[in-house]
Amino acid sequence: MDFFKYIHAVGTGVKGNRDLSFDESKDLMKQMLDRSVPNEQIAAFLLGWRLKPETTTEFRGVVEASEAYVKKSRVENSLELGYPFDGKVNNPYIFPLVAKVLEDSKLNLILVGDKLTPAKGGITVKDICTNMPLNKNAYYFDRAEFFKEMSDLTEIRMNLGLRTGLNTIEKLPNVADSEYAITGVFHKPFVQKYVEIYSDKYKRFALIQGNEGTPELFSKGRLWICNNKDVEEIIVDPEHYGINYTKSWDAITLQESLQQIEDPSDEFIKLAKLNAAIYLFVVQRASSIDEGWEMLQ
Incomplete structure (x- = not known):
C-alpha cells in the first residue's frame, strides 16, 4: 500500500x-x-x-x-532481558553482577544493545557491555549486527527527538531464540499490551516494575508472570530480604556506573542476588522468589 x-x-x-x-x-x-x-x-x-x-x-x-529481519544465534538455557534503548540516567546497571551470581546455575543472560535512542539520554546497555568484560554467561548482541535495518532508523528517531511506538516493541527481538524473557515496564496499563504482544512467543514471559524501565528491581515493585494469557502479580520488596539499598535520584556518568559495578557495595551485591532469584523463578528453576533467594545464599 x-x-x-x-x-x-x-x-x-x-x-x-x-x-x-x-x-x-x-x-x-x-x-x-x-x-x-x-x-x-x-x-x-x-x-x-x-x-x-x-x-x-x-x-x-x-x-x-x-x-523476518532478525539474524538469530541460538543460546541454550537463556533468559532474554528486555532493556530500553534510551538507557539509564540515575543508577548503575546491575546485570553484570547478576550474571556472576548465576554462573553456577548455568543460566545464560541475553543482552541487546545499540546506539542511544530517544528520549531519556541515559547510559545504554551497549555502553556497559563495550566498556567492561562480561561474565561468560552474559551474551551481548549488538543490534547493528543482527538487525541492521532497525538500527539504521536510529538517526531518524534521534532527529525526531521523541519516544515513538518503536520504543515499546524493540526491547525483545529474541535474537538468541530464548524460551524465557523478562522486560521492564513503567505503567501498569502496558502490562496487558506486552502480554498480548509477547505471551505466545515464549515458554514463560514476565514483566517487572524495574528501575528506570529496566528489568532490574532496585526497590519495592511488582512482578507479573505470564503463563499463556493468565497473569499473576507478585509484590517484591527488597526489605523482605534484608536489603537496604538506596537508589539514586541524581544523574551519574558512565565511569561512575562502571565503578559501582566493578566495586559494588554489600547492599548492591545483595540486590544482585535478589534479581538473580527473580530470574531463577521466571525460568522455573525455583518455585518462588524466596526459594531462588535461598538457593543463592
Missing part, C-alpha cells in the same frame, strides 16, 4: 484517524525497514502513530514484520 495512506490514517486528527490492521502494520514496518519511503514520511508516521495512539494489533503486526 502507498505509505502516505498510513500517514493519513494516523495524522489527520481525532475524526479522521483510524486504527491499522495487522497486515497493514506489517506492511508499513517492512517499508520503513527497507527504507523504501523518504525519511520525512517515516518521521511523520512515527509521530502521528504515537499521538493516535498505537493499538496492540498494530504492535503485533510491527513485531511480526521485524522478526
Whole structure:
C-alpha cells in the first residue's frame, strides 16, 4: 500500500484517524525497514502513530514484520532481558553482577544493545557491555549486527527527538531464540499490551516494575508472570530480604556506573542476588522468589 495512506490514517486528527490492521502494520514496518519511503514520511508516521495512539494489533503486526529481519544465534538455557534503548540516567546497571551470581546455575543472560535512542539520554546497555568484560554467561548482541535495518532508523528517531511506538516493541527481538524473557515496564496499563504482544512467543514471559524501565528491581515493585494469557502479580520488596539499598535520584556518568559495578557495595551485591532469584523463578528453576533467594545464599 502507498505509505502516505498510513500517514493519513494516523495524522489527520481525532475524526479522521483510524486504527491499522495487522497486515497493514506489517506492511508499513517492512517499508520503513527497507527504507523504501523518504525519511520525512517515516518521521511523520512515527509521530502521528504515537499521538493516535498505537493499538496492540498494530504492535503485533510491527513485531511480526521485524522478526523476518532478525539474524538469530541460538543460546541454550537463556533468559532474554528486555532493556530500553534510551538507557539509564540515575543508577548503575546491575546485570553484570547478576550474571556472576548465576554462573553456577548455568543460566545464560541475553543482552541487546545499540546506539542511544530517544528520549531519556541515559547510559545504554551497549555502553556497559563495550566498556567492561562480561561474565561468560552474559551474551551481548549488538543490534547493528543482527538487525541492521532497525538500527539504521536510529538517526531518524534521534532527529525526531521523541519516544515513538518503536520504543515499546524493540526491547525483545529474541535474537538468541530464548524460551524465557523478562522486560521492564513503567505503567501498569502496558502490562496487558506486552502480554498480548509477547505471551505466545515464549515458554514463560514476565514483566517487572524495574528501575528506570529496566528489568532490574532496585526497590519495592511488582512482578507479573505470564503463563499463556493468565497473569499473576507478585509484590517484591527488597526489605523482605534484608536489603537496604538506596537508589539514586541524581544523574551519574558512565565511569561512575562502571565503578559501582566493578566495586559494588554489600547492599548492591545483595540486590544482585535478589534479581538473580527473580530470574531463577521466571525460568522455573525455583518455585518462588524466596526459594531462588535461598538457593543463592
